[in-house]
Amino acid sequence: MFSEVRYHNRSIRMPAVLLSLILLIAISILSIGMGNISIPVRRTMEIIWDQIPFLSAIHHFAVPRNDYLIVTELREPQIVGAILVGSTLAIGGSVVQSIFRNPITEPYIIGISSGAALGAVLSIALSLSFLGYYTLEINAFVFSTVTVALVYLISFRHGRAPPTFLLLIGISLSFFSSSIVSFIIFSDVNLAGSEYFWLLGSIETISWSEIMTLIPVVIFSSIGIYLLRNELDALQMGDEHAQSIGVNVERTKAILIALVTLSTSAVVSVSGLIGFVGLIMPHISRLIYGGSNRYVIPTSAIFGSIFLMAANDISKVIVRGEVIPIGIVTGIIGVPFFIYLLNRMAKGSYLQ
Numbered sequence: 001m002f003s004e005v006r007y008h009n010r011s012i013r014m015p016a017v018l019l020s021l022i023l024l025i026a027i028s029i030l031s032i033g034m035g036n037i038s039i040p041v042r043r044t045m046e047i048i049w050d051q052i053p054f055l056s057a058i059h060h061f062a063v064p065r066n067d068y069l070i071v072t073e074l075r076e077p078q079i080v081g082a083i084l085v086g087s088t089l090a091i092g093g094s095v096v097q098s099i100f101r102n103p104i105t106e107p108y109i110i111g112i113s114s115g116a117a118l119g120a121v122l123s124i125a126l127s128l129s130f131l132g133y134y135t136l137e138i139n140a141f142v143f144s145t146v147t148v149a150l151v152y153l154i155s156f157r158h159g160r161a162p163p164t165f166l167l168l169i170g171i172s173l174s175f176f177s178s179s180i181v182s183f184i185i186f187s188d189v190n191l192a193g194s195e196y197f198w199l200l201g202s203i204e205t206i207s208w209s210e211i212m213t214l215i216p217v218v219i220f221s222s223i224g225i226y227l228l229r230n231e232l233d234a235l236q237m238g239d240e241h242a243q244s245i246g247v248n249v250e251r252t253k254a255i256l257i258a259l260v261t262l263s264t265s266a267v268v269s270v271s272g273l274i275g276f277v278g279l280i281m282p283h284i285s286r287l288i289y290g291g292s293n294r295y296v297i298p299t300s301a302i303f304g305s306i307f308l309m310a311a312n313d314i315s316k317v318i319v320r321g322e323v324i325p326i327g328i329v330t331g332i333i334g335v336p337f338f339i340y341l342l343n344r345m346a347k348g349s350y351l352q
Helices: 010-032 041-051 053-058 065-100 112-125 132-155 163-187 189-200 208-227 229-236 239-244 249-271 277-289 293-317 326-347
Strands: none
Touching: 010 041, 010 065, 010 277, 010 293, 041 053, 041 065, 065 163, 065 208, 065 229, 065 249, 065 277, 065 293, 112 132, 112 163, 112 189, 112 249, 132 163, 132 249, 189 326, 208 229, 208 249, 208 293, 229 239, 229 249, 229 293, 239 249, 277 293, 277 326, 293 326
């Protein structure tokens, strides 16, 4: 139970948060320079400088046009995309783990991923284009939100939605949707390549127009979740405790799940399915900063962003001349780390 997680010394929290932000900035700059065409850190800094109006007015650097276009049109959308996707999945993980009081849950457990996968695969298999270029993304988003709504409605009984029912029904509908996806892929092997690539996740082709669509959704959802951090702390202690101190348990859960569904389904519709970010990053945050969501929510976002950027960099170099789906990398890194976390839990070094 997260109510038992040790709360670390407050005097070391803010310096640790600042160090995490510095690490995020440093990895962002290094990641911009990585790829088939390597760009030196100094030139990367000069290009970033030139994009800031008041700085470029003081001094303008003359950089090669090709390098400028590679950074601004290809690399920067990937970095911003990694920050949006990684932070959203990590925040969603911290919320879902707190609501369910279960350390091995993540946003996907309530049907977000399976619904998005079904919507995306149907778009590919049926060659749907009625919504233009964004048909796949919109279809994935709609199916994802509808799946979670079904999970919540089926779980709702006697004026409440018990976490156990939400969890079990979410798993059941996820398996059902995944079975349909598997059948569609099995029925036409010619579609398997494009479908599998989306199912394994990627931010390689993310565009500025997609990012501009995601930013308001992610910011709105993240702020809404953070404003409910105290209520989320109370839910970690159990529904009875939360109700005893005046928290409207069912309404708070419904709002939080709705915000997580909105943000996660939006980013998943663009990036595809990327596992382990929402599962692992909140645990790292709790190990470093303690159990209060005042710190867990923002630092999970930072760690999720760093993790996804690092995974994206690895995806570019792990196979020479190829960029593999980022979900493969997060799985390779995530599984051993998750086993390590479980081992720490078993030894009692994570929980008091």
